[in-house]
Amino acid sequence: MQETNEKTAAMIEHLAAVNKILEKYNCDESKLIPILQEVQEEYKYLSKDVISYVATSLDIPPAKVYGVATFYAHFALEPKGKYVFKLCDGTACHVKKSHSILHALYDRLGLSDDKQTTDDLMFTVETVSCLGACGLAPVMLVNEDVYGQVKPEEAVAIIDDILAKAAAAE
Amino acid sequence: MSNKILSDIKAKYDEVVNNSVERRITLCAGTGCVANGALEVRDALVKELEKAGQKAVIELDYEDNHDHGDEKLNYVSKSGCQGFCQMGPLVKIQPGNIIYTKVKVEDVREIVESTIVNDDVVERLVYENPATGKKSVTEEEIDFYNRQTRVVLENSTIEPDSIEEYISKGGYKGIENALEMTSMEVCEEVLASGMRGRGGGGFPTGLKWKFTLASQNDKKYVICNGDEGDPGAFMDRSVLEGNPHSVIEGMMIAAKAIEADEGYVYVRAEYPLAVKRMNRAVADAERIGLLGDDILGTGFSFKLHVMEGAGAFVCGEETALIASIEGKRGMPMPKPPFPAQSGLWGKPTVINNVETLASIPGILRDGAAKYKAIGTEKSPGTKTFALTGHVANTGLIEVPFGTTLREIVYEIGGGVTNNAGEITGEDFKSVQIGGPSGGCLTPEMLDMPLDFDSLQEVGAMVGSGGLVVMNNETCMIQVARFFMQFTQNESCGKCVPCREGTKQMLALLDDIIAGEATADTLELLEQTAHAVKAGSLCGLGKTAPNPVLSTLKYFKNEYDAHVFDKSCPANECKALAKPEIIADKCKGCTACKRVCPVNAIEGEVKVAHTIDAEKCIKCGACKEKCKFDAIVGV
Amino acid sequence: MSINKEIIVNGITVAFDNERNLLEVIRKAGIEIPTFCYHSELSIYGACRLCVVEVEGRGVMATCSTKPEPGMVIHTDTKQIRSIRKINIELLLANHDRECPSCVRSANCTLQDLARRLGVEEVRYKQLEEREEIDHSSPSLTRDPNKCVLCGDCVRVCDEVQGIGAIDFIGRGANAKVAPAFDQDLSSVECVNCGQCAAVCPTGAIIPKQDRNDVWDLLHDDSKIVVAQVAPAVRVGLGEHFGFEPGENTAGQLVNALKMMGFDYVFDTSFAADMTIFEEATEFLDRLGGSAPLPMFTSCCPAWVKFAEIYFPELLPNLSSCKSPQQMFGSVAKKVLPAKLNADKKDIVVVSIMPCTAKKYEATLDKFKHEDIPEVDKVLTTVEVGRMINSAGIKFDELDPEAFDMPLGFSTGAGVIFGATGGVMEAALRFAYEKVEGKTIKQLEFKEVRGLDAVKEATVNVGGTDLKVAVVYGLKKAKELAEKIRAGEADYHFVEVMACPGGCIAGAGQPITHDIEVRKERAKGLYTADKRMQLHKSQDNYMVQECYNECMGGEAGSHEAHHTLHTNYQNRCQIFDARVPVLKGDADKLLPIIVTICTKQENDPGQKLLALIVDYVKNNNLADKVEIEAAFTSRPSADGTIAVTVGSQTVERSKFKNAINTEEELANNAEFAKIKEAIDKELA
Ligand SMILES: Cc1cc2nc3c(=O)[nH]c(=O)nc-3n(C[C@H](O)[C@H](O)[C@H](O)COP(=O)(O)O)c2cc1C
Ligand code: SF4
Ligand code: SF4
Ligand code: SF4
Ligand code: SF4
Ligand code: SF4
Ligand code: SF4
Numbered sequence A: 001m002q003e004t005n006e007k008t009a010a011m012i013e014h015l016a017a018v019n020k021i022l023e024k025y026n027c028d029e030s031k032l033i034p035i036l037q038e039v040q041e042e043y044k045y046l047s048k049d050v051i052s053y054v055a056t057s058l059d060i061p062p063a064k065v066y067g068v069a070t071f072y073a074h075f076a077l078e079p080k081g082k083y084v085f086k087l088c089d090g091t092a093c094h095v096k097k098s099h100s101i102l103h104a105l106y107d108r109l110g111l112s113d114d115k116q117t118t119d120d121l122m123f124t125v126e127t128v129s130c131l132g133a134c135g136l137a138p139v140m141l142v143n144e145d146v147y148g149q150v151k152p153e154e155a156v157a158i159i160d161d162i163l164a165k166a167a168a169a170e
Numbered sequence B: 001m002s003n004k005i006l007s008d009i010k011a012k013y014d015e016v017v018n019n020s021v022e023r024r025i026t027l028c029a030g031t032g033c034v035a036n037g038a039l040e041v042r043d044a045l046v047k048e049l050e051k052a053g054q055k056a057v058i059e060l061d062y063e064d065n066h067d068h069g070d071e072k073l074n075y076v077s078k079s080g081c082q083g084f085c086q087m088g089p090l091v092k093i094q095p096g097n098i099i100y101t102k103v104k105v106e107d108v109r110e111i112v113e114s115t116i117v118n119d120d121v122v123e124r125l126v127y128e129n130p131a132t133g134k135k136s137v138t139e140e141e142i143d144f145y146n147r148q149t150r151v152v153l154e155n156s157t158i159e160p161d162s163i164e165e166y167i168s169k170g171g172y173k174g175i176e177n178a179l180e181m182t183s184m185e186v187c188e189e190v191l192a193s194g195m196r197g198r199g200g201g202g203f204p205t206g207l208k209w210k211f212t213l214a215s216q217n218d219k220k221y222v223i224c225n226g227d228e229g230d231p232g233a234f235m236d237r238s239v240l241e242g243n244p245h246s247v248i249e250g251m252m253i254a255a256k257a258i259e260a261d262e263g264y265v266y267v268r269a270e271y272p273l274a275v276k277r278m279n280r281a282v283a284d285a286e287r288i289g290l291l292g293d294d295i296l297g298t299g300f301s302f303k304l305h306v307m308e309g310a311g312a313f314v315c316g317e318e319t320a321l322i323a324s325i326e327g328k329r330g331m332p333m334p335k336p337p338f339p340a341q342s343g344l345w346g347k348p349t350v351i352n353n354v355e356t357l358a359s360i361p362g363i364l365r366d367g368a369a370k371y372k373a374i375g376t377e378k379s380p381g382t383k384t385f386a387l388t389g390h391v392a393n394t395g396l397i398e399v400p401f402g403t404t405l406r407e408i409v410y411e412i413g414g415g416v417t418n419n420a421g422e423i424t425g426e427d428f429k430s431v432q433i434g435g436p437s438g439g440c441l442t443p444e445m446l447d448m449p450l451d452f453d454s455l456q457e458v459g460a461m462v463g464s465g466g467l468v469v470m471n472n473e474t475c476m477i478q479v480a481r482f483f484m485q486f487t488q489n490e491s492c493g494k495c496v497p498c499r500e501g502t503k504q505m506l507a508l509l510d511d512i513i514a515g516e517a518t519a520d521t522l523e524l525l526e527q528t529a530h531a532v533k534a535g536s537l538c539g540l541g542k543t544a545p546n547p548v549l550s551t552l553k554y555f556k557n558e559y560d561a562h563v564f565d566k567s568c569p570a571n572e573c574k575a576l577a578k579p580e581i582i583a584d585k586c587k588g589c590t591a592c593k594r595v596c597p598v599n600a601i602e603g604e605v606k607v608a609h610t611i612d613a614e615k616c617i618k619c620g621a622c623k624e625k626c627k628f629d630a631i632v633g634v
Numbered sequence C: 001m002s003i004n005k006e007i008i009v010n011g012i013t014v015a016f017d018n019e020r021n022l023l024e025v026i027r028k029a030g031i032e033i034p035t036f037c038y039h040s041e042l043s044i045y046g047a048c049r050l051c052v053v054e055v056e057g058r059g060v061m062a063t064c065s066t067k068p069e070p071g072m073v074i075h076t077d078t079k080q081i082r083s084i085r086k087i088n089i090e091l092l093l094a095n096h097d098r099e100c101p102s103c104v105r106s107a108n109c110t111l112q113d114l115a116r117r118l119g120v121e122e123v124r125y126k127q128l129e130e131r132e133e134i135d136h137s138s139p140s141l142t143r144d145p146n147k148c149v150l151c152g153d154c155v156r157v158c159d160e161v162q163g164i165g166a167i168d169f170i171g172r173g174a175n176a177k178v179a180p181a182f183d184q185d186l187s188s189v190e191c192v193n194c195g196q197c198a199a200v201c202p203t204g205a206i207i208p209k210q211d212r213n214d215v216w217d218l219l220h221d222d223s224k225i226v227v228a229q230v231a232p233a234v235r236v237g238l239g240e241h242f243g244f245e246p247g248e249n250t251a252g253q254l255v256n257a258l259k260m261m262g263f264d265y266v267f268d269t270s271f272a273a274d275m276t277i278f279e280e281a282t283e284f285l286d287r288l289g290g291s292a293p294l295p296m297f298t299s300c301c302p303a304w305v306k307f308a309e310i311y312f313p314e315l316l317p318n319l320s321s322c323k324s325p326q327q328m329f330g331s332v333a334k335k336v337l338p339a340k341l342n343a344d345k346k347d348i349v350v351v352s353i354m355p356c357t358a359k360k361y362e363a364t365l366d367k368f369k370h371e372d373i374p375e376v377d378k379v380l381t382t383v384e385v386g387r388m389i390n391s392a393g394i395k396f397d398e399l400d401p402e403a404f405d406m407p408l409g410f411s412t413g414a415g416v417i418f419g420a421t422g423g424v425m426e427a428a429l430r431f432a433y434e435k436v437e438g439k440t441i442k443q444l445e446f447k448e449v450r451g452l453d454a455v456k457e458a459t460v461n462v463g464g465t466d467l468k469v470a471v472v473y474g475l476k477k478a479k480e481l482a483e484k485i486r487a488g489e490a491d492y493h494f495v496e497v498m499a500c501p502g503g504c505i506a507g508a509g510q511p512i513t514h515d516i517e518v519r520k521e522r523a524k525g526l527y528t529a530d531k532r533m534q535l536h537k538s539q540d541n542y543m544v545q546e547c548y549n550e551c552m553g554g555e556a557g558s559h560e561a562h563h564t565l566h567t568n569y570q571n572r573c574q575i576f577d578a579r580v581p582v583l584k585g586d587a588d589k590l591l592p593i594i595v596t597i598c599t600k601q602e603n604d605p606g607q608k609l610l611a612l613i614v615d616y617v618k619n620n621n622l623a624d625k626v627e628i629e630a631a632f633t634s635r636p637s638a639d640g641t642i643a644v645t646v647g648s649q650t651v652e653r654s655k656f657k658n659a660i661n662t663e664e665e666l667a668n669n670a671e672f673a674k675i676k677e678a679i680d681k682e683l684a
């Protein structure tokens, strides 16, 4: 028997955070985007049930919420890795050959444009357009940390470093 | 009475600074410098100063009674981006106006010991011009800075989290003046300044306000467009991060001008620091009573919200931005009706760009005439550009309209670099201006004064102000492709020409790059570009073909080379590469042979090598290895 | 100085008045402008960019989204305009499944038509998109994303007219598409099968589900007796398919054609409509007497019924319990025909010919099956039948009219006007009036409830009582009305609701038209038919009465009639696609238990109930045999939206919010007992 949630109490807790966010925005349908942003911060991604929950609580069709969630690049509909590498592919970074970094990361992790998260949910590699630090091109974000004037070897080294630390911790 | 609030704050600030601050050390804490460790440097500075027996604070205390005897403070403040991120973290020390570049935590002790304690300059941290080798101790001596005219960025070194400092520098004087005028007078003043919107279109701001003022409604809104999506531009970010109060003040003036009482600052999601600084600034302004009800006792009320975008370039388009604030998919709506008639929640709305709004307080403070004196007749004022690409000094610059490309690229930018980063003086190929909506400028246009109209004439545009310098090793088809890929990704998908057209144009460019194109491809590409430009619903689609059309116009020969000769003059398109060893230059060192992953190179030691074109996968590894430049075409 | 409200189109001066946009002004001038995304009944979208023209001094503008202004000088057919339009079509065709010969929309596809008209003879672009799977899940509609031009018409009609929003845009840019939430099947979402999305779709991207081949198979099967029932609206719609004037009544030709195709009997759904009036008006009068809550809503539109089940479960007791005429016909046919035709029930096949896609869905419902035999076997739309007639090589326009077979083909005018908005109400009033007053009515026509307004209200004095009635079409309007009723702001006695604009005459199974005039003609056709018929009141249908006498307890409302002609409704407010797993046993076959939880209900009764159920199964060692999930509801703030589904049973709690708050109260509550009972029963 799999008990996904011990009891309702557990599930209520699971959704309590969403309830709080909904309350904070007064269940105002026009606040859908900030609501989804905060919900995503809580859960790391927007799952089907959370989207439905938000939709019905705001009294709007789930299709509409899903439509909004899939329109904006910042909303993740699948879980992402623990470490999210965001490689800038803005103009400045592009002319400074940011794609070679991307490919180095893809190669190191066995990822591609179609598969951006490793199966163990450790790493996600994605591109973004301009992080606004063009003077440092090429620029990369690892979670919240900004790395400027990155070289492919350095990017790969960050991964190795994380893996080594994870191994040491075990 | 109203003056009193602001003058009290100014008096208090001046008192604190005069009485207790001996030295001001300003650390650039913009995104770029923070990425390079600026905050660690700051912490180290405070620690080292204290070790050296100096008192250091990172925030001024206005409640303090300031009688510290002789013991004075080192005020270690932060600033927004100073534009020279490439050289960051930047540390500025006053008095002395010394500026140190690329400061690391390891350098801090020396700075304290030499400069702070002994008034000596640390030579190795001083900026050195890569082209001339000239060293500069102060900002005024650095070419990158001294050729600029800073209006919008004038207060780029103040502490962004201090409303007190902003006020002491004359901040909120503009709104104070505006509140004594009628709404129409405010509109007229801005109109007289000749101010044109910096969001790309260059529409006269005063006129836009007048239209909105004329729309009768009991509710109106002001929106600050901080979506800055142009990939390679970051001026709005630096204003939001470095001087958030100037934007708030600009919005208040706009609100006064159109009779609005509520506003939104829409900030791109990629700019968390800007959001943070903006939120802090709004809270401070509310605390002092500069936002809220009955501001400065004049009966004027203004409420301001900060909203974060969620990652969609098209939301920079005003109607899409409005949809996004309303919680919908950011899809543009046909215009008219313009937001001035029917905007946020159907109410008359003014949307202005960050830079536009940040320029407004100065106009209201110092008068339209002063503003109009800068720049050109039809494009007054200054423009910030993000100077990037193959240029020695990259960064954020501000110049008057009418400045030539040559001044920007060669004097401020310090010249064009080759792919190895060297300045040879003969590498300049093109400047791409205006981002994905813009176009390419050629060496012939180096002496053209840049303004809204001149750029429009040559098929480019000011756009947001992205300015990418490209050297001879750049393939212009790849440049066009890059922007097409961007617009294709960022198209909202609503209208047919843009959604389908960008997709197909991208595919046609890919055909060209892959060597699979014919004359028909070029014709279809051009036809499609014209149809998309004329037929699209919003500005994104209407301008998306510009990079293609402008490269087709100015670099037709490169297209022809790809299509008819199946060769890429810049050697960037792998499929068209034809690696070849020049027998005369080859010394037969075998370096290339050893590195080739597919054993495509043959040759004996000390004998000229050859490449088997059948086997070669055009990886370019051999060329990198050859010390004698014998390998070409890849 | 007064400015003349005039514009110049291709050199010709055209006056305008209050037209919504340039497009309508130009069309008024007799110049056709191509469009995909403009729809006079929907909000302006401006996306297809086919309606572009050149406006002097302003350049290229989309006429659908531009207001006419005096003095505009317009060119509709310049080289540039031609090129934009043509390239647009070519771009759309590049990624389009171009299989016109086998496409259902081939005859009236806007894309195909424009490609031809604009002279697109070659598609120079590559096909860049991967094919997407076709969604066959819905019994009513087939969605083929590969033919979608993203005009958004379906999205807007579903949202703006039907108030549902079952489909929307998802993704962005090149990845944008129109689909239900989470890109899942249409049958898994809150679609009510009205088919209005298919009716507005300019291409074959959403089409009514095609059941023609199945029907041909049945017709060719000698062991089957195939009987047809023809819905009222079909007779005034089908003619258009064969070039008749809109509204022309072609019932006679249809009977003839169906016989030629091999139908053994052709009956009339209007017979069942008359019967519906017997039952429904009787029920109404009973309710007036206090037997059940008022207002009473009609229940003959299955799209509306499903809508109420999803969004207004608390109003389900207000829905008339009468089956729709289609199902009444089916159950009566299967009841009386075996004896009459001396055939086995399972060999009698009922094929409905309907203006409607929702009827296809209705016929598949379990509650309308008895011992595995459905009341109605197959449902064809008007257009499907038209096509079958075409394919049989029958020259429809040359056929002699024939009469419906008896007895189930006999009807009164009251049963025929069912096809137009207000028709059911009028028919019911004709019945109720006589019944209550006990005398023959002179004034047969209730004009107040006629006409193509979306909402009509009237007060009718019947036997000294002022009856307040409302007639509404379009589910968004129905929702507004229902909300008013729920809020106590409206005190109607009787409400007729139809999903389609103007009622069934504009059902999604009819030949496609967006012309309000055509709808008017169709409605007129029905009222003319009523006039021309001998009888005008359902109660005068002696064949119906005979049927009651023979096998349904002799009169409307009898026990037997209830059994055959009435139904019940299911609370469908649970959103089934998104559930939170709570508990899952290991046994092979698990009993699914789904509990609605709501954020907006006071004290979270659903969540408490869920806890009680979990405790119950655990304490009784049933935990291994069940799979418990929490679901969300479509109307979290409404009463009665908490439901518990145990296997195939739904136990619902109306007025949950106010009646029961504490866990203790819940535990001792009768509904909880019912749930326990249901669990025990299902697991036994
Ligand atoms: C695709 C697209 C993207 C845009 N992005 C921006 C932007 O990032 N920032 C901005 O200020 N304006 C942007 N604009 C222009 C705005 O629509 C609008 O014209 C501008 O904010 C008006 O401000 P201004 O009058 O101060 O220039 C964009 C326009 C288009 C069509
Ligand atoms: S032009 Fe592009 S971005 Fe603008 S509405 Fe059309 S599809 Fe959307
Ligand atoms: S380009 Fe690469 S594959 Fe070709 S010869 Fe050189 S090393 Fe070998
Ligand atoms: S590396 Fe250069 S010099 Fe050496 S063998 Fe190759 S081509 Fe010749
Ligand atoms: S939708 Fe139209 S164009 Fe497409 S296959 Fe069907 S008939 Fe042809
Ligand atoms: S129109 Fe042409 S392609 Fe289509 S079925 Fe006829 S012959 Fe074939
Ligand atoms: S059938 Fe009706 S409810 Fe279903 S998607 Fe189409 S319009 Fe919406």
Ligand code: SF4
Pocket (backbone or CB within 6 Å): C147, C148, C149, C150, C151, C152, C153, C154, C155, C178, C197, C200, C201, C202, C203, C205, C206
């Ligand atoms: S399915 Fe039809 S109506 Fe809906 S967007 Fe696609 S083409 Fe338009």
Ligand code: SF4
Pocket (backbone or CB within 6 Å): C193, C194, C300, C301, C302, C303, C304, C355, C356, C357, C358, C359, C498, C499, C500, C503, C504, C505, C506, C507, C508
């Ligand atoms: S109004 Fe008529 S055609 Fe439309 S869904 Fe209801 S029953 Fe079907």
Ligand code: FES
Pocket (backbone or CB within 6 Å): A088, A089, A090, A091, A092, A093, A094, A129, A130, A131, A132, A133, A134, A135, A137, A138, A139, B231, B232, B233
């Ligand atoms: S282009 Fe990469 S940070 Fe701007």
Ligand code: FES
Pocket (backbone or CB within 6 Å): A135, B028, B029, B030, B031, B032, B033, B034, B080, B081, B082, B083, B084, B085, B086, B088, B089, B090
């Ligand atoms: S962030 Fe410091 S100079 Fe740009």
Ligand code: FES
Pocket (backbone or CB within 6 Å): C034, C035, C036, C037, C038, C045, C046, C047, C048, C049, C050, C051, C052, C062, C063, C064, C065
């Ligand atoms: S009909 Fe005007 S844009 Fe589609």
